[in-house]
Amino acid sequence: MEADLIDKLMRLAALRLESEERHLLQDNLRKIVHLIDTMQSADTDGVEPLDHPLDGVQPLRPDNVTEVVDRDRFQSSAPEVRDGLYLVPRVVE
Amino acid sequence: MTVGPFATIAEIRAALASKATSATEVAREHLDRIARSDLNCFVTVCEDAALAAAREADALISREGQSGLLGVPVAHKDVFCTAAVRTTCASRMLADFVPPYDATVVTKLRDSGAIMLGKTNMDEFAMGSSNENSYFGPVSNPWNPLRVPGGSSGGSAAAVAAGLVPAATATDTGGSIRQPAAFCGISGLKPTYGRVSRYGMVAFASSLDQGGPMARSAADLRLLLQHMEGHDPLDSTSADVEPTPSAADGEASRIGIPGEYWCGLDPRLAGALDDAAAVIEQIGHRRVDISLPHSGYATAAYYVVASAEASTNLSRYDGVRFGHRAQMPADLDDLYARSRTEGFGAEVKRRILTGTYALSIGYYDAYYRKAQRLRRLIRQDFLDAFNDVDLILAPATPSTAFEKGALSAPDDTKDPTAMYEQDVYTVPASLAGLPALSIPCGITGGLPVGMQLIAPHFGEDRLLALAEAFQRETDWHQRTPRP
Numbered sequence: 001m002e003a004d005l006i007d008k009l010m011r012l013a014a015l016r017l018e019s020e021e022r023h024l025l026q027d028n029l030r031k032i033v034h035l036i037d038t039m040q041s042a043d044t045d046g047v048e049p050l051d052h053p054l055d056g057v058q059p060l061r062p063d064n065v066t067e068v069v070d071r072d073r074f075q076s077s078a079p080e081v082r083d084g085l086y087l088v089p090r091v092v093e
Numbered sequence: 094m095t096v097g098p099f100a101t102i103a104e105i106r107a108a109l110a111s112k113a114t115s116a117t118e119v120a121r122e123h124l125d126r127i128a129r130s131d132l133n134c135f136v137t138v139c140e141d142a143a144l145a146a147a148r149e150a151d152a153l154i155s156r157e158g159q160s161g162l163l164g165v166p167v168a169h170k171d172v173f174c175t176a177a178v179r180t181t182c183a184s185r186m187l188a189d190f191v192p193p194y195d196a197t198v199v200t201k202l203r204d205s206g207a208i209m210l211g212k213t214n215m216d217e218f219a220m221g222s223s224n225e226n227s228y229f230g231p232v233s234n235p236w237n238p239l240r241v242p243g244g245s246s247g248g249s250a251a252a253v254a255a256g257l258v259p260a261a262t263a264t265d266t267g268g269s270i271r272q273p274a275a276f277c278g279i280s281g282l283k284p285t286y287g288r289v290s291r292y293g294m295v296a297f298a299s300s301l302d303q304g305g306p307m308a309r310s311a312a313d314l315r316l317l318l319q320h321m322e323g324h325d326p327l328d329s330t331s332a333d334v335e336p337t338p339s340a341a342d343g344e345a346s347r348i349g350i351p352g353e354y355w356c357g358l359d360p361r362l363a364g365a366l367d368d369a370a371a372v373i374e375q376i377g378h379r380r381v382d383i384s385l386p387h388s389g390y391a392t393a394a395y396y397v398v399a400s401a402e403a404s405t406n407l408s409r410y411d412g413v414r415f416g417h418r419a420q421m422p423a424d425l426d427d428l429y430a431r432s433r434t435e436g437f438g439a440e441v442k443r444r445i446l447t448g449t450y451a452l453s454i455g456y457y458d459a460y461y462r463k464a465q466r467l468r469r470l471i472r473q474d475f476l477d478a479f480n481d482v483d484l485i486l487a488p489a490t491p492s493t494a495f496e497k498g499a500l501s502a503p504d505d506t507k508d509p510t511a512m513y514e515q516d517v518y519t520v521p522a523s524l525a526g527l528p529a530l531s532i533p534c535g536i537t538g539g540l541p542v543g544m545q546l547i548a549p550h551f552g553e554d555r556l557l558a559l560a561e562a563f564q565r566e567t568d569w570h571q572r573t574p575r576p
Contacts, residue, residue, distance in 0.1 A: 024506065
């Protein structure tokens with residue numbers, strides 16, 4: 001678990017940790033990787049990966065409208081909206 | 094008339110049916126106990142709404158009599174969305190989140206007449222085994238407040254054990270129903286993956302998450318399951334299967350004892366489980382020694398699969414559509430990163446980063462695909478075992494409830510994998526999608542011991558039948574903590 005790998009993971013996960021917290025995280029991630037590395041001693045050659053515990057597949061349903069858009073209700077829990085739009089910092093100057 | 098703190102659902106139904114008490118009195122009595130409790134079981138208490146619902150239930154009972162769960166108080170783990178009642182997942186990220194809709198489980202229980210008293214505390218986003226990872230503070234174990242109630246459904250388990258509610262909903266991804274049920278001396282069922290709808294259950298690891306009931310007896314679990322289960326078109330992973338019957342057949346079962354689960358088990362727990370197995374033999378079932386050879390890899394495979402799915406599911410928290418938003422962001426990336434960094438606790442961040450690692454280029458085959466291959470082998474172990482046995486008996490936990498702070502520290506300086514090892518006996522059935530329950534089978538050192546029973550997919554009827562038969566022969570489930 002090198003420092004540049006931690007940087008890459010935090011960038012991918014959109015997290016930002018500084019100094020002491022980052023140091024602890026690096027140490028803890030190293031221990032977690034040590035735990036999950038115990039998998040490597042298992043022989044899994046020729047074994048198909050299992051995605052769904054009951055081998056389920058996505059069922060099809062009739063292509064009917066079942067939900068109505070209720071923007072005011074759905075946006076009632078948004079932190080910042082104006083005129084029905086979600087607000088974010090300016091992206092295009 | 095009061096029903097008392099430790100009445101079962103069956104007893105409350107009888108008292109309501111005979112008009113010995115009213116739904117309003119029952120709700121009032123439980124709300125009073127919640128108000129007096131200092132265990133921190135609840136994140137939100139819905140006193141006014143509960144009393145209003147209880148009055149409606151009383152009107153219905155006087156017209157039509159008691160049926161279903163009409164007038165029975167319940168609590169919902171704060172992972173189930175409740176319209177108009179905040180749903181926090183015990184996270185700063187969702188501390189003020191009021192969902193625009195109800196989870197299917199919440200709707201179904203309300204439709205069956207159950208009265209929601211409030212939302213229970215939990216480990217943040219259901220990640221944890223001690224309920225110490227809550228933004229709203231830890232929950233205490235009613236048997237000993239210096240000890241943890243287990244997790245992640247610690248608030249639900251402690252509330253039932255302390256007599257604050259006769260039943261509560263919970264969720265189990267790697268043991269989050271069974272482990273706290275064991276630590277708190279109550280009965281808890283994780284149904285087969287897909288039996289209970291996940292719609293409106295805040296997602297942690299979607300191929301593992303399963304909602305289920307906690308209560309004081311296996312008979313109550315059966316009744317609750319009947320009112321929670323069922324195919325839901327709103328959940329594409331919901332299973333369309335026959336409902337659980339009300340009465341079980343009494344046929345003799347072959348009970349598998351997996352040798353791997355006894356290696357290194359605390360001898361006091363092993364003793365309690367051996368005694369429980371002897372009771373099960375006395376009532377006509379047969380013990381069969383079995384092997385689940387890949388069990389030793391389950392914890393590692395689980396933490397890869399669960400963390401990978403969590404890192405994907407929790408990418409929705411962006412500070413834009415709902416949840417915590419950082420103030421004065423410099424730009425969009427700063428908004429995302431600071432909202433997430435401020436909103437998530439340490440354990441959630443660790444799981445997101447573990448999952449990001451396991452899914453990233455160069456590590457995907459070595460970790461995520463490897464874990465999925467092991468998942469197939471672990472499931473196959475169970476399917477092979479179920480050729481020879483009907484049910485499996487196993488420990489639920491490696492120890493009784495441990496002390497607060499023993500495996501975690503507020504400054505985050507303890508090894509997180511010691512906590513992960515707590516799930517060693519529960520994650521295999523989770524990976525395999527099997528139904529499993531924990532019921533009390535002993536007390537050691539003043540703390541309850543849980544017995545785990547595991548069944549084939551959709552074998553809840555037989556699983557509950559054995560638990561009900563065990564509880565007719567023993568009184569461990571009726572033991573309660575000192576008030």
